[in-house]
Amino acid sequence: DAGVIQSPRHEVTEMGQEVTLRCKPISGHDYLFWYRQTMMRGLELLIYFNNNVPIDDSGMPEDRFSAKMPNASFSTLKIQPSEPRDSAVYFCASSPTGTGSPTWKAFFGQGTRLTVV
């Protein structure tokens, strides 16, 4: 398996524009997580899905952020409109079923570095 795949790897956009980040989880993984990483705040959980259903979106900073998971192999994180303070590295991660299992663990993608100018 190729692991968690994120695209694009780098994105530069102007303030006010819409930005869409994409994630393909590992096949067979039922949980998907979106994180944001900045120097000031470290790694923060934004939202996570179980079987394509959003379970906890309490980390989403504001209404400008939205996430969807239309099927088991694809998720998007959208920012509209984007602002300079949204500049960060955004990570997607997936994990297999059985989160109550002692063998549970999450696998991360390489991230998308977003710069809003």
Next chain:
Amino acid sequence: DAKTTQPPSMDCAEGRAANLPCNHSTISGNEYVYWYRQIHSQGPQYIIHGLKNNETNEMASLIITEDRKSSTLILPHATLRDTAVYYCIVRSIVTGTASKLTFGTGTRLQVTL
């Protein structure tokens, strides 16, 4: 999930063992200790996890104290490629509760020649 405390930074000479401590004094019985690391410009990478017994895999060893209030990650022969930020995380495995990973600030390990 219980809170963890780690030193902000540590140094280790290449070839020596790196021992990274973590305090999790409020850990409860159904919470596991996880270790991840993040090498510069990459996503976090899973290292190891355990409940109460010591664990070892191809990457590292995890030593958990008998009272489970602290643990140590051991990289037996550190190399320059082990330079990274190491995160200690405590997570509940109770089915139906939030199965998220909450990262703290971690320990920045610098391996030197």
